[in-house]
Amino acid sequence: MYPEPFKSRMGDRAKRRLGDACGLTRFGVNLVTLGPAGQSALRHWHMLEDEFVYVLSGEVVLVTDAGEQTLSAGMCAGYPAGKRDAHHFVNRSNQPATYPEIGTRVDGDNAFYPDDDLMWVDDGDGQYAAHKDGRRYT
Amino acid sequence: MYPEPFKSRMGDRAKRRLGDACGLTRFGVNLVTLGPAGQSALRHWHMLEDEFVYVLSGEVVLVTDAGEQTLSAGMCAGYPAGKRDAHHFVNRSNQPATYPEIGTRVDGDNAFYPDDDLMWVDDGDGQYAAHKDGRRYT
Numbered sequence: 001m002y003p004e005p006f007k008s009r010m011g012d013r014a015k016r017r018l019g020d021a022c023g024l025t026r027f028g029v030n031l032v033t034l035g036p037a038g039q040s041a042l043r044h045w046h047m048l049e050d051e052f053v054y055v056l057s058g059e060v061v062l063v064t065d066a067g068e069q070t071l072s073a074g075m076c077a078g079y080p081a082g083k084r085d086a087h088h089f090v091n092r093s094n095q096p097a098t099y100p101e102i103g104t105r106v107d108g109d110n111a112f113y114p115d116d117d118l119m120w121v122d123d124g125d126g127q128y129a130a131h132k133d134g135r136r137y138t
Numbered sequence: 139m140y141p142e143p144f145k146s147r148m149g150d151r152a153k154r155r156l157g158d159a160c161g162l163t164r165f166g167v168n169l170v171t172l173g174p175a176g177q178s179a180l181r182h183w184h185m186l187e188d189e190f191v192y193v194l195s196g197e198v199v200l201v202t203d204a205g206e207q208t209l210s211a212g213m214c215a216g217y218p219a220g221k222r223d224a225h226h227f228v229n230r231s232n233q234p235a236t237y238p239e240i241g242t243r244v245d246g247d248n249a250f251y252p253d254d255d256l257m258w259v260d261d262g263d264g265q266y267a268a269h270k271d272g273r274r275y276t
Contacts, residue, residue, distance in 0.1 A: 019190060022216025026188035026242040027165050029216070050164035052157060054238055056194070078160025078167070100192055102240055104164040 002042065003129050003137035006118060011038040018100070027104050034060060034097045040089035042116050048109040051079040051101065053089070058097025060089040086114050140180065141267050141275035144256060149176040156238070165242050172198060172235045178227035180254050186247040189217040189239065191227070196235025198227040224252050 001007055012035025019029035034040060040053075043063055054076040062069045062077055064087045071077065071089075079087050081104065091097050109127070111120035118137075119130050129137040139145055150173025157167035172178060178191075181201060192214040200207045200215055202225045209215065209227075217225050219242065229235050247265070249258035256275075257268050267275040 018192075018214050019188075019216060022190065022214070023218040023221070024188040024190060024216045026186075026219055026244075027190075027240065029190050029192075029214075029240070048164075050157075050162040052160065052162060052165075052167050052240070054156075054167075076156050076160070076167075078157060078162045080161040081164055083161070100238075102165065102167070102190070106164075 002118070006042055006116060009039060009042070011035065012096075013038045013040070015101075019102075025105060027102055030101050032099055032101055034058070034089060034091040034099075036091055036094050036096070038091045040101070042113050042118065043086040043088040044111050044113045044120075045079065045084055045086045046081060046103075046109055046111045048081050048106045049104040049111075050081050051087075051103045053077050053099050053101045056098045056100070058091070058095050059093045060097045060099070061092050063088055063090060084112075086112070140256070144180055144254060147177060147180070149173065150234075151176045151178070153239075157240075163243060165240055168239050170237055170239055172196075172227060172229040172237075174229055174232050174234070176229045178239070180251050180256065181224040181226040182249050182251045182258075183217065183222055183224045184219060184241070184247055184249045186219050186244045187242040187249075188219050189225075189241045191215050191237050191239045194236045194238070196229070196233050197231045198235045198237070199230050201226055201228060222250075224250070 014033045015030040055071050057073050059072045065085045108122050117131050120127050121130050152171045153168040193209050195211050197210045203223045246260050255269050258265050259268050
C-alpha cells in the first residue's frame with residue numbers, strides 16, 4: 001500500500017482477491033468496487049506488468065497521458081508492460097462502479113508515477129515505495 | 139485450433155480478443171460467447187499457464203475431476219498453472235453465456251487432455267497438437 005499522503009487519496013475503494021482465492025500465482029485478479037470519488041490507484045505505469053480492466057457496472061473516468069475518457073459497463077482497457085503511459089480510474093459519479101482488474105505477477109517489476117513524488121522499486125526481496133530521488137519512504 | 143475430430147465438438151463458440159486489441163503480451167483476454175451446447179475447450183490443464191474466467195451472463199457447467207458445478211453471472215473460477223485438474227465449460231442451457239477468459243502467455247507451455255487422444259506441445263518454435271504417444275496430428 002502507498003505511504004501517506006497518497007494512501008488517503010484513494011478514498012472509497014475495496015478489493016476482493018479472486019485470483020488468490022483460486023490459487024493463481026502468474027497473475028492477480030481483484031474484483032474492485034470504487035465508490036464515489038474513489039480512485040483505482042495513483043496514475044502510474046509498470047515496467048513488467050500487463051494490466052487489464054473490464055467494467056461490470058457503474059462508470060469510471062480513465063485518465064491517461066492522452067486525457068480523459070469515460071468507461072461504462074461492457075467497456076475495457078489494457079495497459080501493456082513497459083508502455084510509458086500512466087493511467088488510473090477515478091469515479092466521478094454518485095454511484096459505485098465495479099470491475100475486475102488483472103495484473104501480471106512477476107519479480108523485478110518497478111512502477112512509476114509521473115504526477116507524484118513516488119516510485120515503486122523491486123530490490124530483489126520485494127517492492128518498496130521511494131521518492132523520485134530514490135530515498136525510501138519510512 | 140484443435141485438429142478434427144475435436145474442433146467440431148466446440149460447437150457455437152465465439153471469441154473477441156480484447157487483450158490483443160489493447161496490445162497486451164504477458165496474458166491474453168478473450169471475451170467468449172458460448173451458445174447452447176457450446177464448449178469452451180476440450181477438458182484440459184496447462185503446465186505453465188494460470189487461467190481465470192468470470193461469468194458475465196447466462197449459465198455454464200464447469201466440469202473438473204471433482205465433477206460438475208453450474209456457474210452463473212458473478213461467479214468465477216481459476217485454474218493454477220501445473221494443477222493437474224482438467225477443466226472446461228459446457229453450456230447446457232438454451233441461452234448464450236458470456237465471460238472473459240484470461241490466460242498467461244508464456245513460452246514452453248504444454249497442455250494435457252485426459253479425456254481425449256491429444257496433447258499440446260511446445261517444441262521451441264511454437265505449439266503443435268500431438269497424439270498421446272507423441273505423433274503430430276497432420
